[in-house]
Amino acid sequence: MLRDGSATARYLSRRSPVVLLSAALVLLLLGWATVAYVRADRGVPECLDRVRLRVAAAPVVAPALDQIVRANVGRQPCVSISVQARESAAVAGELANAADIADAWLPESTFWLRRARAGGAFEVPGQGTSVASTPVVLAVTEPAARRLGWPTKPLTWRALIGPQARGVAVGVPDPAVDPAGVGALLGVRALAAGEREPAGAVAAVLRRLAGQTFSPAGDGSGLAPGAGPPDRADAVAASEQAVLGHNALAGSGKLVAAYPEVAVPVLDLPYVVLPAARGAVREAAADFLATLLSAASRDMLTGHGFRTTAGFPPAMPRDGRLRAEQLRPTPLPAEETVTELLTSWSGVQRSARILTVLDISGSMAARVPGTGNTRLDATVKAAREGSGLLLDNSELGIWVFSTKVDGDRDYREILPVAPLHTQRDLLAERLAAVRVKPKGGTGLYDTTLAAYRDARQHWTPGRINLVLVMTDGRNEDDDSIGRSMFFAELAELQDPRRPLPIIFIGLGKDIDPDELGAIAKATGGRVFRTEQPGGIRQIFFSALADLSCLPPECRR
Numbered sequence: 056m057l058r059d060g061s062a063t064a065r066y067l068s069r070r071s072p073v074v075l076l077s078a079a080l081v082l083l084l085l086g087w088a089t090v091a092y093v094r095a096d097r098g099v100p101e102c103l104d105r106v107r108l109r110v111a112a113a114p115v116v117a118p119a120l121d122q123i124v125r126a127n128v129g130r131q132p133c134v135s136i137s138v139q140a141r142e143s144a145a146v147a148g149e150l151a152n153a154a155d156i157a158d159a160w161l162p163e164s165t166f167w168l169r170r171a172r173a174g175g176a177f178e179v180p181g182q183g184t185s186v187a188s189t190p191v192v193l194a195v196t197e198p199a200a201r202r203l204g205w206p207t208k209p210l211t212w213r214a215l216i217g218p219q220a221r222g223v224a225v226g227v228p229d230p231a232v233d234p235a236g237v238g239a240l241l242g243v244r245a246l247a248a249g250e251r252e253p254a255g256a257v258a259a260v261l262r263r264l265a266g267q268t269f270s271p272a273g274d275g276s277g278l279a280p281g282a283g284p285p286d287r288a289d290a291v292a293a294s295e296q297a298v299l300g301h302n303a304l305a306g307s308g309k310l311v312a313a314y315p316e317v318a319v320p321v322l323d324l325p326y327v328v329l330p331a332a333r334g335a336v337r338e339a340a341a342d343f344l345a346t347l348l349s350a351a352s353r354d355m356l357t358g359h360g361f362r363t364t365a366g367f368p369p370a371m372p373r374d375g376r377l378r379a380e381q382l383r384p385t386p387l388p389a390e391e392t393v394t395e396l397l398t399s400w401s402g403v404q405r406s407a408r409i410l411t412v413l414d415i416s417g418s419m420a421a422r423v424p425g426t427g428n429t430r431l432d433a434t435v436k437a438a439r440e441g442s443g444l445l446l447d448n449s450e451l452g453i454w455v456f457s458t459k460v461d462g463d464r465d466y467r468e469i470l471p472v473a474p475l476h477t478q479r480d481l482l483a484e485r486l487a488a489v490r491v492k493p494k495g496g497t498g499l500y501d502t503t504l505a506a507y508r509d510a511r512q513h514w515t516p517g518r519i520n521l522v523l524v525m526t527d528g529r530n531e532d533d534d535s536i537g538r539s540m541f542f543a544e545l546a547e548l549q550d551p552r553r554p555l556p557i558i559f560i561g562l563g564k565d566i567d568p569d570e571l572g573a574i575a576k577a578t579g580g581r582v583f584r585t586e587q588p589g590g591i592r593q594i595f596f597s598a599l600a601d602l603s604c605l606p607p608e609c610r611r
Contacts, residue, residue: 183325191238210313226288457495465498556580
């Protein structure tokens with residue numbers, strides 16, 4: 056018996072690992088079945104694969120998305136959503152470099168989708184689904200608002216950045232990298248549409264705003280959290296949501312929002328699924344969009360200061376600083392329109408090298424009908440005001456011309472071409488001393504050719520180089536170079552790689568528009584004509600706007 060018992064013990068000892076493994080397997084299967092039964096009983100699906108969804112969101116909206124994600128935990132138990140607060144400019148740049156940084160993107164504006172595509176990210180959708188909106192406003196300090204009549208009368212964009220606006224310094228976040236800045240420029244363009252010279256009016260306002268341009272905070276709001284307008288500015292272009300958040304901070308100087316009376320695009324917060332998303336991740340991204348469009352998410356977004364996609368407002372304090380009625384959103388205009396405007400903006404910030412040539416012939420003493428000014432008075436005033444539009448590092452020189460002004464020469468330099476910041480006072484002094492030459496004729500050919508040679512010799516890269524001629528007549532110097540020789544020599548001076556246009560501003564009815572047009576065309580320039588002194592100023596601005604984009608940077 057003892058032998059049989061020991062044999063049995065030895066048998067069991069040899070088989071025990073198998074028995075134990077079998078028992079463990081049975082327990083594991085029973086446990087799995089129990090868990091599966093419990094999950095099925097509770098309606099919770101089993102996760103064969105977990106999905107991680109990466110959402111890049113503009114800093115202004117990322118906190119709202121975080122709240123929405125937390126509120127929906129468990130709705131998609133197999134999906135984990137991470138919201139990354141990323142500056143839209145950085146995301147656009149990385150997408151253009153084909154970086155796999157996110158599966159979905161929510162910038163503050165469609166502007167950034169276009170910017171990414173323009174940079175080479177052609178698979179990024181050009182249009183997204185808006186999940187909220189916030190209008191672009193001009194946030195005005197309360198002292199400045201009261202000077203403009205608030206709260207008795209509402210603040211308007213026309214009073215702040217219209218063609219005739221004066222006395223209020225408005226800061227603009229760099230439109231090249233901020234959609235609130237783009238909105239401000241589009242507002243300027245709309246306000247100038249009714250002007251006699253719209254392009255000139257736009258250029259004039261852009262020049263004024265260029266001095267108050269600043270680098271934005273990076274969150275796309277146009278207004279740094281807790282900070283007011285930049286130094287020396289009374290107002291700043293910003294989103295309504297940013298102003299609402301600013302005014303809610305204890306101790307902050309309250310800002311008054313001026314809403315545009317013209318069509319200005321809102322920040323539309325478009326959601327797009329990016330090319331990197333595939334399969335289950337792409338499905339999760341589409342599901343998250345449905346979540347963002349739900350009523351509960353809409354309430355959370357308005358709780359963070361955004362309006363709905365239809366323009367219904369969030370909760371607003373009743374202090375008259377913000378408007379609580381529905382404001383139907385305006386979409387971003389065509390890409391060509393925005394690009395053209397940004398090109399003009401870039402142009403007004405470029406320094407220039409301008410040789411200005413003023414006609415002082417006897418006919419410039421003629422009175423302008425309806426005014427007490429002579430043609431020369433109007434011309435000098437336009438030159439003086441035009442110089443105020445140029446950046447300090449721009450270079451400006453002035454010649455005067457008639458016939459035999461300096462010995463046998465038809466022209467004379469009264470101010471050498473030099474940086475404006477070194478000679479603004481001298482410029483005013485020399486312009487004030489300009490006088491008409493009685494009975495003097497118009498030595499147009501010799502003067503124009505000499506000025507062009509000088510400007511060509513001193514052509515400066517990185518600047519707008521041009522010759523600006525203000526005249527009221529046609530060539531009247533019988534001793535000057537002949538017409539055919541003049542055009543032949545002018546043609547020899549052309550260099551497509553170094554553009555140097557001649558801009559003519561023609562005064563009165565005595566000019567020969569065909570002759571001036573032929574000269575301008577030979578150099579890539581233009582002719583502007585006016586009979587009113589006030590028109591010269593706008594024409595000067597139009598000329599600057601027209602020269603914002605020159606070959607080889609762009610082609611007309």
